[in-house]
Amino acid sequence: MRDIQDIIVRSCITIKQALGIIDKSSKQILLVIDENEKLIGTLNDGDIRRGLLGGISLEDEIEKIYFKNPTVASINDTKESIIRLAASKKIHQIPLVDSDGKLVGLDILDELIGKKKKPNKVILMVGGLGTRLRPLTENTPKPMLMVGHKPILQTIVEKFAEYGFVDIVMCVNYKSNIIQEYFGDGSLFGVNIEYVFEEKRMGTAGALSLLKEIPSEPFFVMNGDLLTNVNFEHLFHYHLSNNAIATMCVREYDFQVPYGVVNIENGKIMSIKEKPVQKFFVSAGIYMLNPEVVKHVSKDTFYDMPTLFEKLIEQNYNTLSFPIREYWMDIGRIEEYERANNEYGDVF
Known part of the structure; x- marks a missing residue:
């Protein structure tokens, strides 16, 4: 998870801390895991804004606002199926999990479509x-x-x-x-x-x-x-x-x-x-x-x-x-x- 390590959080961090992490990252999303490294939700700027509009304090934990039913893809899903899933859900980022529900990565729609060249032979x-x-x-x-x-x-x-x-x-x-x-x-x-x-x-x-x-x-x-x-x-x-x-x-x-x-x-x-x-x-x-x-x-x-x-x-x-x-x-x-x-x- 080297490429997503900076956006992995636990549900006990504060909203203020979450904002700081989102601002530092280019991915604009946080991936929330439990003690077993299983994905339990996601958090983005929109979630935070809705929480603040609802009267949530910056010092409150993200437990109150993170999205607990995110759309996910399996590490065994094909690129084409993930693109179709993202399009049908109108989302641009899909967390990847293994067969045990553990977080292993994040697919970004723009990168899947853009065919970014990679250095690996x-x-x-x-x-x-x-x-x-x-x-x-x-x-x-x-x-x-x-x-x-x-x-x-x-x-x-x-x-x-x-x-x-x-x-x-x-x-x-x-x-x-x-x-x-x-x-x-x-x-x-x-x-x-x-x-x-x-x-x-x-x-x-x-x-x-x-x-x-x-x-x-x-x-x-x-x-x-x-x-x-x-x-x-x-x-x-x-x-x-x-x-x-x-x-x-x-x-x-x-x-x-x-x-x-x-x-x-x-x-x-x-x-x-x-x-x-x-x-x-x-x-x-x-x-x-x-x-x-x-x-x-x-x-x-x-x-x-x-x-x-x-x-x-x-x-x-x-x-x-x-x-x-x-x-x-x-x-x-x-x-x-x-x-x-x-x-x-x-x-x-």
Whole structure:
């Protein structure tokens, strides 16, 4: 919450104190939280003015006047849905909360529409062979397969650009010339694109060791064969507000055991559960990393992202998960490719 820390208050402060905070901030709103950091309301200049007109004193606590039923958005809401919500409610600022109701950020309508450019780099891993998608990938790299009348990789680039993340590095290998010829320097797509060449396959993290410059700000890493509506700005704020060194997007995966599962202790049957559903969280192939993470990547060797996270966990770094509830599709098999094409028009 670094970008909103100056406007977070408790309900026990006075109206006079609240006015002082509002005057110092450019956001013109205060976010009121309880002892558990859950959002319980908002306060703006209009609320204060109405309170003063009603006879409230400047020395009274804001408990008497702050708005206790604010419109909020989830960190999993898309940019488009938040814009629609703001428009329907005729408001310009919407607090963001997580699944527990804890405050994690603030979306401002003008910034959502204005596409303000941000300095955070986007590293796209697009060097895979796509063997499971053959024969589609015999002459075309997997990220360049057409879904919704455009390459998968173009949709990824456009989604990042929507949120103002326009500095993109593509780590390429298999048939890299096709990707380069299509995207060039990125100017036709409103972004800046650099290329890192993998002379051999480097895995989902190994190519980070080949970067010409280590990013100066937290940066995204994403596999180039994904289609998703995840709100990248919310991922960014979530990463910052929790002081994480590395954040992994995760997706819930359900698996139903096709048999009755027998629970046995010392040979005795304790219970039988018919066809239980097992739930897991799996990596979604989207990450937010701090610059210092790069030094933990082994140089000039195959290195996958799970291995990197395991190393960070072993060294007690703060590694977090960011659950994705929006649309997400890993296009690794023919049936997933066909499904993505069927769903693309409705989702994007």
